[in-house]
Amino acid sequence: MNQLTFKAIEEMPSPLMDIPDYIALAKQFSKYIHDPVNKIIKVDNAGKTYFTSSTEGKGNELVTWGVIAVGEYFMLSERWKEYAQALDNYFNSEIEVYANAPGQTKTEYWYLFYVHTLAGAVYKSYFEKNEQARKRIMTAAYTLQNMAQGLAYDFNDQGYDFKLKKPWTNKDIFRQPDSIGGYAYNMLFAGIHGGDKSLVDEAAKAIELYGAFEDNPWYEIPNGSTALLAAAWLKSKGYDVNLERIAGFVFDPDRGPLQTGTWNGEAVDGLMMGWRGDDRESASSSAYSMETLMPLPFILPAVKYAPETAKSIVRYALNAVANFRLFFAEGKSAKIYETRPDLSNVVPYEKLEKVRDGHSPAACGDFLGHRSVYGGAYMPWIASIMRQTGAKNMPAWDIALTDMLDVNEHPDPMFLLHNNEKEEANASFSPCCVWKEKRPDLYQGEHINGSIYNYDTGKLICNVSSNRINITVPPKSEVIITLKSLQNCGL
Numbered sequence: 001m002n003q004l005t006f007k008a009i010e011e012m013p014s015p016l017m018d019i020p021d022y023i024a025l026a027k028q029f030s031k032y033i034h035d036p037v038n039k040i041i042k043v044d045n046a047g048k049t050y051f052t053s054s055t056e057g058k059g060n061e062l063v064t065w066g067v068i069a070v071g072e073y074f075m076l077s078e079r080w081k082e083y084a085q086a087l088d089n090y091f092n093s094e095i096e097v098y099a100n101a102p103g104q105t106k107t108e109y110w111y112l113f114y115v116h117t118l119a120g121a122v123y124k125s126y127f128e129k130n131e132q133a134r135k136r137i138m139t140a141a142y143t144l145q146n147m148a149q150g151l152a153y154d155f156n157d158q159g160y161d162f163k164l165k166k167p168w169t170n171k172d173i174f175r176q177p178d179s180i181g182g183y184a185y186n187m188l189f190a191g192i193h194g195g196d197k198s199l200v201d202e203a204a205k206a207i208e209l210y211g212a213f214e215d216n217p218w219y220e221i222p223n224g225s226t227a228l229l230a231a232a233w234l235k236s237k238g239y240d241v242n243l244e245r246i247a248g249f250v251f252d253p254d255r256g257p258l259q260t261g262t263w264n265g266e267a268v269d270g271l272m273m274g275w276r277g278d279d280r281e282s283a284s285s286s287a288y289s290m291e292t293l294m295p296l297p298f299i300l301p302a303v304k305y306a307p308e309t310a311k312s313i314v315r316y317a318l319n320a321v322a323n324f325r326l327f328f329a330e331g332k333s334a335k336i337y338e339t340r341p342d343l344s345n346v347v348p349y350e351k352l353e354k355v356r357d358g359h360s361p362a363a364c365g366d367f368l369g370h371r372s373v374y375g376g377a378y379m380p381w382i383a384s385i386m387r388q389t390g391a392k393n394m395p396a397w398d399i400a401l402t403d404m405l406d407v408n409e410h411p412d413p414m415f416l417l418h419n420n421e422k423e424e425a426n427a428s429f430s431p432c433c434v435w436k437e438k439r440p441d442l443y444q445g446e447h448i449n450g451s452i453y454n455y456d457t458g459k460l461i462c463n464v465s466s467n468r469i470n471i472t473v474p475p476k477s478e479v480i481i482t483l484k485s486l487q488n489c490g491l
Contacts, residue, residue, distance in 0.1 A: 054369025066118030071380030113182030141190030181227025270320030290375030
């Protein structure tokens with residue numbers, strides 16, 4: 001299959017730094033934020049758990065709690081079931097949408113759609129068979145639809161006041177036109193999970209408008225990354241979608257969020273800028289930890305629906321997870337400058353600046369805190385979908401686990417592997433433990449008990465009856481494999 005290519009991705013080298021052990025990072029992070037001594041985990045008056053967004057923060061936000069709740073589910077921690085109860089806190093019945101903070105009625109657009117994206121992820125992880133939760137997802141979707149239609153789909157403002165029922169903007173630099181991409185994803189999610197085709201068509205209309213921008217409308221990457229997944233899904237169902245253009249908005253280092261190249265010898269390929277900023281120079285002179293990890297769980301499943309994106313997505317992802325070390329002030333050969341070395345090093349810094357205090361690069365904070373809990377909260381997600389194989393720079397990427405658009409009650413695990421070397425490579429890996437919960441029929445005790453298929457050809461590769469999947473990947477190629485219920489091998 002012909003692959004979509006993007007110049008910035010094609011020019012990315014193999015990572016200069018080794019990929020960190022995200023399983024270890026995730027466990028350390030989870031242990032730290034759940035220790036009451038560190039004052040990150042909180043309990044509200046109703047006895048429900050929430051978390052501060054940074055190590056020095058105080059707020060209660062869905063953009064932190066939601067990421068942690070889903071990550072705990074992926075890791076099947078002892079706490080994961082109790083977190084489900086807190087989702088109700090963030091549904092504002094007065095205005096009939098999910099809010100980032102309980103009771104909030106005025107919000108920026110990127111927060112609005114990111115919040116509903118995460119509410120959907122929590123729903124998908126915990127509540128798929130809960131009718132009340134489904135109704136709330138649908139109620140919020142119809143409220144968002146009424147808002148969008150009332151705006152004539154023009155999101156070129158900073159946000160929306162649901163009490164006044166009108167948009168608002170404090171300064172022109174905060175206008176967020178890319179929010180129609182996040183809106184498209186939210187409509188698609190609700191349409192698929194609620195069985196309402198009119199919302200799927202609404203998503204297609206929004207994606208068409210998003211792809212019609214002459215210039216890259218990027219403001220914040222949650223909109224662009226979820227729009228890419230929505231576009232891939234819609235295209236696979238026969239909708240007319242300019243997927244290359246929509247993916248190009250994400251993989252754009254000139255007018256979009258993508259960082260490329262090096263800062264004083266440290267590679268920043270795959271890291272993401274925070275927002276559009278006052279000007280291009282200020283935007284391109286920094287990267288953010290949340291914005292770097294958040295896109296990966298939503299962009300990778302696009303490969304399921306659009307395999308032509310595999311090569312570019314996997315190359316981008318590989319650089320992103322390797323170069324994320326910089327948010328821990330770890331350079332390729334030595335520590336880089338950091339502003340708060342006294343704070344715990346198991347929580348990544350919020351921001352990376354090209355130059356700060358005469359040092360390049362520098363790991364630092366931004367706005368409310370230095371160490372980012374709501375960014376680090378994605379590390380359990382990454383640990384779950386990026387499975388090390390023993391082959392250098394060739395993890396097995398789980399492209400099914402975080403596909404929140406899949407309504408199959410028993411989804412098949414799917415993995416993308418990319419071998420960039422000139423010789424074939426052998427990979428050996430185990431799927432994330434949550435698959436035992438989702439698909440117990442694929443396991444016999446601790447052993448996988450299933451069949452591996454080539455996703456592109458449908459050909460049976462082999463049967464598996466061990467605790468690991470073993471596969472050989474040809475040189476300079478990608479392979480997508482699917483784990484299905486056990487069949488006779490026939491090879």
